[in-house]
Amino acid sequence: MKRLFTSESVTVGHPDKVCDQIADGILDELLRQDPMSRSACEVTTEPGAVHIMGEITSKAKVDYEAVARRIIREIGYTKSEYGFDDKAVITCSIHEQSPDIAMGVNNSYSDKDTLGAGDQGMMFGYASDEGDEYMPAAAVFARKLSMRLQEVREKGILPYLRPDGKSQMTVEYDGRSVKRIDAVVVSAQHDPDVELEALRRDIKKQVIEAVIPAELCDENTKYYINPTGRFVYGGPAADTGLTGRKIIVDTYGGYAHHGGGAFSGKDCTKVDRTASLALRNIAKTVVAAGAAAECELQAAYAIGVAEPVSLAVFTYGTGKISEDKLIEWIGRHYDLRPAGMIEQFKLRQPIYRQAAGNGSFGRTDVSFPWEEINQEALDDLKSML
Numbered sequence: 001m002k003r004l005f006t007s008e009s010v011t012v013g014h015p016d017k018v019c020d021q022i023a024d025g026i027l028d029e030l031l032r033q034d035p036m037s038r039s040a041c042e043v044t045t046e047p048g049a050v051h052i053m054g055e056i057t058s059k060a061k062v063d064y065e066a067v068a069r070r071i072i073r074e075i076g077y078t079k080s081e082y083g084f085d086d087k088a089v090i091t092c093s094i095h096e097q098s099p100d101i102a103m104g105v106n107n108s109y110s111d112k113d114t115l116g117a118g119d120q121g122m123m124f125g126y127a128s129d130e131g132d133e134y135m136p137a138a139a140v141f142a143r144k145l146s147m148r149l150q151e152v153r154e155k156g157i158l159p160y161l162r163p164d165g166k167s168q169m170t171v172e173y174d175g176r177s178v179k180r181i182d183a184v185v186v187s188a189q190h191d192p193d194v195e196l197e198a199l200r201r202d203i204k205k206q207v208i209e210a211v212i213p214a215e216l217c218d219e220n221t222k223y224y225i226n227p228t229g230r231f232v233y234g235g236p237a238a239d240t241g242l243t244g245r246k247i248i249v250d251t252y253g254g255y256a257h258h259g260g261g262a263f264s265g266k267d268c269t270k271v272d273r274t275a276s277l278a279l280r281n282i283a284k285t286v287v288a289a290g291a292a293a294e295c296e297l298q299a300a301y302a303i304g305v306a307e308p309v310s311l312a313v314f315t316y317g318t319g320k321i322s323e324d325k326l327i328e329w330i331g332r333h334y335d336l337r338p339a340g341m342i343e344q345f346k347l348r349q350p351i352y353r354q355a356a357g358n359g360s361f362g363r364t365d366v367s368f369p370w371e372e373i374n375q376e377a378l379d380d381l382k383s384m385l
Contacts, residue, residue: 004182006170007138007253009146012075012357013163013189013234015241019043020250020356022050023243023265025071026064028350031267033060035348041094041265042243043068045236047083053093054265065090071353076153076163083237115338117301118270119261122310125279126256127287128294130178133362134284137178139253140362142169144211147358147365149188152206160199162189164234176293176318183222184208189234190226200225250359251276256296264356268347269338271301275308277370278341280361282334285373286315286326289381293318299336306337320385329384333377345370 010017023041030037037058044051050072052064072086079085127134145167153161168185171178186203203225235241244262248254261272268274279297286295292315299308311330313323330336335344342348346369354366363371
């Protein structure tokens with residue numbers, strides 16, 4: 001049966017992604033100095049200004065303003081004509097974690113010797129067999145487009161490009177198989193003197209054709225490159241940025257469920273982030289073992305309680321063993337209490353800025369511990385088939 005699905009991605013210069021990277025850059029610096037740091041950092045940007053706020057409890061001594069300026073430079077906002085650069089006005093409003101929240105995290109409701117969940121909520125993890133990334137195809141292609149946009153700008157291949165940009169990919173499926181690319185959308189911020197037709201030609205050749213397999217495109221594939229015709233003002237100069245507004249870009253491109261909690265700026269005691277990372281690992285292991293072609297998990301937590309209040313597994317008719325058996329297998333190999341997930345996936349490391357820019361899952365350019373499959377768990381699951 002023919003069906004279409006669309007995912008989007010954005011470059012590191014997108015205003016919301018600028019905020020995510022600053023928040024996670026601060027988290028990384030806290031963790032470098034004090035791995036036990038607690039952070040719930042939020043950032044907002046506007047033309048010529050950045051505001052950093054939130055709850056941080058740490059022994060680390062971090063110059064938040066210096067971290068923000070460094071990240072703004074690394075992203076590429078280094079020229080005053082962009083309307084936003086590393087000379088922006090930066091203000092901070094940071095306070096310590098609420099003692100009421102800290103009390104529930106420090107000592108679990110049912111087990112005083114372990115961490116409780118830092119909040120209530122439900123989290124999801126997902127994987128599919130659509131490619132080597134164990135990710136939905138539309139999300140993978142959209143991300144590759146945005147990352148290639150970054151690459152051709154940073155390497156000077158298309159020197160007139162500016163840091164902001166977005167991509168969108170529509171994939172046509174035949175059943176569960178990717179049949180073709182139906183539509184490609186790329187919007188790239190650029191210098192004012194570039195000719196539109198030259199830009200469209202360059203983006204088609206240097207970005208789209210460089211990352212999208214030619215065999216998936218045909219005479220009916222539609223291309224929309226800078227469809228408004230002009231994209232000079234972008235980034236925080238054109239649109240206010242805020243942490244946590246690109247959660248679909250951070251995860252599965254909308255193909256799988258999302259619990260609603262954002263990732264960036266949150267340390268590993270926050271189950272919004274930690275449980276999502278752990279569940280992704282479990283789902284990926286299920287698919288890698290051949291136990292299902294598609295797997296999604298949901299866990300839910302109560303603030304201050306270590307054990308999840310629920311756990312569900314969905315294989316959408318592709319499973320080779322029952323979902324009840326999968327839950328038993330999960331219980332043998334994974335500890336879904338916050339302290340267990342932190343230890344198993346080594347989450348007190350300064351690795352989060354990398355995830356904030358181009359997504360947490362299915363990356364081939366960096367190595368994240370939650371993407372590494374546990375061989376013992378994998379072998380056990382294979383033995384159950």
